[in-house]
Amino acid sequence: MAYGWLPNSMLNARGFKVLGKRLIHAIPVLLFATFFVFGLINLIPGDIAVTLAGENASDERIREIRHLYGLDEPFLVQYWGWLNKAVQGDLGKSLLTGERVIISVERSLPNTALIISTALLIACTVGIPLGIVSASRRGQALDGFIMTIASLGVAVPSFWLAMLLISFFALNMGWFPATGAVSFSTNPANAIHHALLPALALAAGGIAEISRQLRTSLVEFLSSQQVRTLHAKGVSPLAILWRHGLRNVGINLITVISIFVNRLLSATVVIEAIFAIPGMGGMIVGAALNRDFPVVQGVVLVMALIVVTVNLVADVLYGVIDPRAN
């Protein structure tokens, strides 16, 4: 049973059809994202040829550089050239530094992925229990306390929280490093040690959102006719909550989590700058400011792929939890 983890509902022809459809939908999404961003780079004022030509460059030299890098080609020709190579796995080289984009991505992606996955883990392990406790103690002091904290979590900007965390845990207490990242493959423990503070700053909003959404859904479920019937049948409150409750609110939970993951991708831009983490966020900002389009396109493609994959996983999970979703 190679697909033992998938329920029967996903293994039938209809399940595969839905999965296939989603994958086909991903292609125009990727094309649109890369084309749109390519257009945006062209709209940014400035000219990378001037940067490449260096100080004191004459207008003639700038024209020469533009021609050398194909920057004088029409917009569509440039995009087509990029796309043609990208589908063959060649993301090109940075115009500014000559480093192959795939190498930069391979180096930066693990750093970003580590803080995002750690943040997700923290958000889920703290947010889900808080939501459950809050819903099961509805109207009590504990519920009020958790929801107040959750409101704060939503309201507090992650960059501000990051500053506070650095100031207290890194500079005053010296428990965590204030900046930098370590590769997970070379030293996993040290890598997590470096990733914890940025992940915590990113997770705060997620904890708040997950716990609030979960509480609302659970409260709605707990006050439904179905629960009254289960009570009447003598099912224990704990079994109602775990066996029936979480299954019922699962779809909502997965939606919130998948939106949170996608949002984390953009939030890392600021967090990476504050913690000096050489990740995808810093890479795209630097490249966009200098109109280094092969790098921007490479990062956008990878980020779009991540978003598409996260959404696909969420779709699959919808089907697992509730076959009607297919």
Place this chain on the structure above:
Amino acid sequence: MQIISEKQNALLQIALRRRDMLSLLGAGTLMAAGSDATAQRTPLKGGVLRVSSLANPSSLDPVTGGSGVDHIYLYAIFDTLTEFDFETLGAKPGMASWAFPNLNTMVLTLKTGIKFHDGTACDAQAVKFNLDRARTDVRSSVKSDVSNISAVEVTGPLEVKLTLSQPDAALPGIFADRAGMMMSPTAVQKLGNAHDRNPVGCGPWKFVSWADNQSVVVMRNEGYWKPGQPYLDGIEMSIIPELATGLRSVVANQNHLVYGLSPRMTPLLERAKNVTLVRGPSLFHHMIYLNYGRAPLNNVKVRQAMNYAIDRRAFVTATMGGIGEIATQNLPSTHWAYDKTLANMYPHDPARVKKLLAEAGFPDGLDITIACWNDQDSARRREVIEAQLAAVGIRCKFTAGTITEVSNQFFGTEKKFDAYLAAWSGRPDPSMTYSSLFGKTAYYNASRLEGSDELATLLQHSRLKEDQGFRTQVFAKIQRQVMELGLNVPIAFNPELVAVAKDVQGYRPNLLGKPKFNGVWLATK
């Protein structure tokens, strides 16, 4: 926190000179008493210096790169034909000494036994290869620096003769910069464009790795030609564009040194006990570039009015915590070519501004468009300048953007704004600065006009003779012309601020404001 100012630096040097002299005189008892101090100051070998660096290099090939932030990496890997004096920027021999047998000839004589990191000899052939490449390579960004060299001839194993199309006494200074950084011809020929990312020089450290936007790592060159140097086993430069983050990395003991700090960060440094602030003057100054090729700034009275409208002292107090030097010319007071007589040329004088504007035909003031940078410090500078100019009737419409973006719009073909509130980072030789700012074809001259015929003649004249006394006089005339014509509005020199961890020894700031780590060592490894 401990601040080493220029004055304290000088005092320290005087103290050292006195101690050296006493030891030479054989004052045995004094030597014994001072031995602890001497022992402490004897450089230790070893250790890796960790530096928080401002930006990703544009290239690690000195000739193909074009960014002012590259030098910190280049200085580590490449030695230059000549060097500059840290305090005054005067040129002095480096890998080579020089002579001008006549006005149109320069002879470079290399020191013996210098080798590139790949073992290739750094001889006359290598110098010819490098200079020809700088002059002719399609990707060279230093063509204009060496444009007066018409031929390079090898006249001995270690001797090169340069034939000049016109006299160029700026070349000794120019050879202390990119054009004088020697690369291994073997490596350049073998690697081609890939040399940008795999540089081979003959500097104190060899290139190890460069990960874009992450780090540049170098390690000791065991065959370095200067005896006993370098002290450090290596340097690891982490690229952290956010200055505050870079500073935090030093306060948290993750890095040893961060440079290019903003004066507004000094209060933060005062609270940090484990960090020393090294402060030095630098050529970097804030100024307003003017496009004097079109109305309304083609009127000299309007330009002069702008110079009188700026209260430079107030600017330094409001935006630089009071630690900048006010600028009424494009060179700071410690520079060898500084002209004292210009120090009070443009006092803050609102009445004079009104009078000049009325004479220029703007009795009710005027409107100008002006570009500026969009970072936090620039926003503060903009507010001060905007208020000062508005107070005398010069109404500014500001557009903020990234440095690349607004520079392109102002200096490039677009010519979008009347003025540009920005900065000039300086060059080793003043001729390079003035030619870059006021030369007819210079990129940084948005008007692409000569300020005056006399100025054009003086710019050429400044390269005529090497004699510093002669050149000082010419530069004084140039600077007076620039200021009388109001070709720009210099405002204030930014001090070079470097935060170093306590165990970093021997770091000295230089007037160019681009850190060199040649004399640096670590007290604990």
